[in-house]
Amino acid sequence: MSRKFWFLTTQSLLKKIKTKTFIIVNILLLIAFSSLMNIDRIVLFFGGNFNKENNIMIVDNTYKSYDLIKDQIENGSTIIDNGLKFKVTKLDKIEKKKVKKDEDIMLVINNNEENTIDVNMITYGYIDSSVYQIITSSLNKVKQTLAIENLDISKEELSKLNESVSIKREYIQKGKNENEESMEYVLSIVTPIIIFPFFMLVTLVIQMIGAEINEEKSTRSMEIIISNVSAKVHFFSKVLASNLFVIIQCILFIIYSLIGALIRGGTPKIDTINNVGQVSKVTNMINDTGIFNNVISYIPFVLILMLVTLLGYSLLAGILASMTTNMEDFQQLQTPMMVILLVGFYLSIMSAMFDGSLFIRIISYIPFISAILSPSLLLSGVIGIKDIILSTLLMIVVIYLLIKYGLKIYKEGILNYSSNKLWKKMFKALKEKN
Amino acid sequence: MLKVKNVSKSYGDFKAVDNLSFEVKEGEIFGLLGANGAGKTTTFRMIMNLLTPDKGTITLDNKKIDYDVTDKIGFLTEERSLLLKLTVKELMIYYGTLKSMKKEQIEKNLKIWLKKFKIEDYENKKIKELSKGNKQKVQFISSIIHEPKLLILDEPFSGLDPINVDMFINAINDLKEKGTIIIFSSHQMNNVELFCEKLLILNKGKTILQGSLKDIKNNYDERRILIKADVTKAELLKLNGVKSVIIKGDEIEVNIENKKYAKDIFDYVSKKNNVLKFEVVELSLHEIFTKEVGDVNE
Numbered sequence: 077m078s079r080k081f082w083f084l085t086t087q088s089l090l091k092k093i094k095t096k097t098f099i100i101v102n103i104l105l106l107i108a109f110s111s112l113m114n115i116d117r118i119v120l121f122f123g124g125n126f127n128k129e130n131n132i133m134i135v136d137n138t139y140k141s142y143d144l145i146k147d148q149i150e151n152g153s154t155i156i157d158n159g160l161k162f163k164v165t166k167l168d169k170i171e172k173k174k175v176k177k178d179e180d181i182m183l184v185i186n187n188n189e190e191n192t193i194d195v196n197m198i199t200y201g202y203i204d205s206s207v208y209q210i211i212t213s214s215l216n217k218v219k220q221t222l223a224i225e226n227l228d229i230s231k232e233e234l235s236k237l238n239e240s241v242s243i244k245r246e247y248i249q250k251g252k253n254e255n256e257e258s259m260e261y262v263l264s265i266v267t268p269i270i271i272f273p274f275f276m277l278v279t280l281v282i283q284m285i286g287a288e289i290n291e292e293k294s295t296r297s298m299e300i301i302i303s304n305v306s307a308k309v310h311f312f313s314k315v316l317a318s319n320l321f322v323i324i325q326c327i328l329f330i331i332y333s334l335i336g337a338l339i340r341g342g343t344p345k346i347d348t349i350n351n352v353g354q355v356s357k358v359t360n361m362i363n364d365t366g367i368f369n370n371v372i373s374y375i376p377f378v379l380i381l382m383l384v385t386l387l388g389y390s391l392l393a394g395i396l397a398s399m400t401t402n403m404e405d406f407q408q409l410q411t412p413m414m415v416i417l418l419v420g421f422y423l424s425i426m427s428a429m430f431d432g433s434l435f436i437r438i439i440s441y442i443p444f445i446s447a448i449l450s451p452s453l454l455l456s457g458v459i460g461i462k463d464i465i466l467s468t469l470l471m472i473v474v475i476y477l478l479i480k481y482g483l484k485i486y487k488e489g490i491l492n493y494s495s496n497k498l499w500k501k502m503f504k505a506l507k508e509k510n
Numbered sequence: 511m512l513k514v515k516n517v518s519k520s521y522g523d524f525k526a527v528d529n530l531s532f533e534v535k536e537g538e539i540f541g542l543l544g545a546n547g548a549g550k551t552t553t554f555r556m557i558m559n560l561l562t563p564d565k566g567t568i569t570l571d572n573k574k575i576d577y578d579v580t581d582k583i584g585f586l587t588e589e590r591s592l593l594l595k596l597t598v599k600e601l602m603i604y605y606g607t608l609k610s611m612k613k614e615q616i617e618k619n620l621k622i623w624l625k626k627f628k629i630e631d632y633e634n635k636k637i638k639e640l641s642k643g644n645k646q647k648v649q650f651i652s653s654i655i656h657e658p659k660l661l662i663l664d665e666p667f668s669g670l671d672p673i674n675v676d677m678f679i680n681a682i683n684d685l686k687e688k689g690t691i692i693i694f695s696s697h698q699m700n701n702v703e704l705f706c707e708k709l710l711i712l713n714k715g716k717t718i719l720q721g722s723l724k725d726i727k728n729n730y731d732e733r734r735i736l737i738k739a740d741v742t743k744a745e746l747l748k749l750n751g752v753k754s755v756i757i758k759g760d761e762i763e764v765n766i767e768n769k770k771y772a773k774d775i776f777d778y779v780s781k782k783n784n785v786l787k788f789e790v791v792e793l794s795l796h797e798i799f800t801k802e803v804g805d806v807n808e
Binding site: 292 | 558583
């Protein structure tokens, strides 16, 4: 029997791997991974104007704002350096003909009744939102400065007022550091990177098992197969083959990333392009948070939870597929599974919003959701390794129940070709003795 | 020998097979007949170990059916069970390995059968690309590639042209000669008459007729008399035991409810002028089947 089990598993696996679709998709994935990791080089290769300078022309009718605005725009700091360049010049009067392209921005500064400033912004078309943000924040600062100046404050005092407050952070709890506090921003970037491949692989495994079982059912080959091997052997061969396929695909993802990194050669070329420079800054920020150190120690636990959950999803998909007679029926029946996956995915992305919430902690234990939600909660420190272990144990209990009761449904389902009274048949199968 | 003894199977309140018993020896072809829903497929599924009987036993060579025994059974399902994306060779290796065969043996047997069915060129062709008749041949080969001890043929001739039917008949007879136990199910009664020495007619799970084809036909009371003589329909209808009279050209077909009336009718007709033909014939299996199954269903 074990020979037949391994034969069915190998055949099922080879059937997936030997397809043209698999080969083409993987070639495309290799290209996509390598390209994404070297996107700056590709952008550079195709050329273009990467040193666009925003030309700010100021008509200062207040006769005191120009220097302040120039200083703010050219030297003012923002939360993230967007790499934008500005050139600020003065005009004596409004000359709209000088606004000839998107980078040309004319600011007409006027005094208003409250002795502060009003600004008329003239542009060629729509302007970049970051540019708009920098200009408005600079103008607001100028307005504040002018208002303070009206209070007869000296330049030195004014400069001190404009200086940022120096904050020194101190933590009672051990092991906390300032860098980790910026985790929320980092998580919003890291979470999809970790979770999305898992989400994709689970979707893949569900679809594969459904398609294969339905193919065998719809062609009635199932009768021949099940007359030679038990339903149990058939079921586990499908589950194992699909899981092996997903693991192989996962390994290929890692290989593609390594190839991408190899092509990159470790040279940080990103800084040469200001417009995509943000990527390197985010990477540095992730490094600073120490997230990678945490990840390495968490990896085995998270991986086990993910593998166990993947197995759970494949078992459930197999059981549901046995109850259907064609792929359309299976698509309908798998919808709740996909909804659970999506709930986990969205909760994971939004996990930073629930910091400190008991609700999100409880949700993170729920089997099928735990593997998607837990990694981000673990990274943000909401849950710990113990919680991951608990989630894994809960998932193992669910797998045990799926095997114990699901197999009964599978045995009944795979030779059933009618959707008539389907649920009744399944409940009846559950009551039957082994 | 295949022994099916007092087997019953129910689906809820519906009794699909009710106390079924029969035996088939090596080299025998057994016809399991019945209208749709009579219980044939359930019986086949029980023999194939796909279903467990509620009552009774099924044995092949005195062994209860398990996965070792099913390795010795070939099953040609009514609805074609082919994995369409595979090539002919891949399918045979797939099904053959499930029957515990070695790859080399599968390839060797496949070549022989492909040649026999004149489809050697299709060995590496995908099944979905084959014609209906060729798919049928591949399906047949897949059920006999492992040289089964017992072969179940559920509607083997559906969709085949007369030339291919002859090819199948020859192949089935060859297997019979080699001692294969064959169970045959078909709605085409002429084919059943051609093959089956023994048969059983099922209706709503119950056995309504069973025995050798010769005995069944012989023991069936109704007869048909073919007459060529100067006698009228009205005259014949007045005679005892006559159920109906049909004029077919210059011949009269008289259906009688019991063979015992044949002598009286002969005596009457023989007195008439121009008696060219008086032949008492047994009913065909098709007629017996229709009458029995129809009668029960009425």
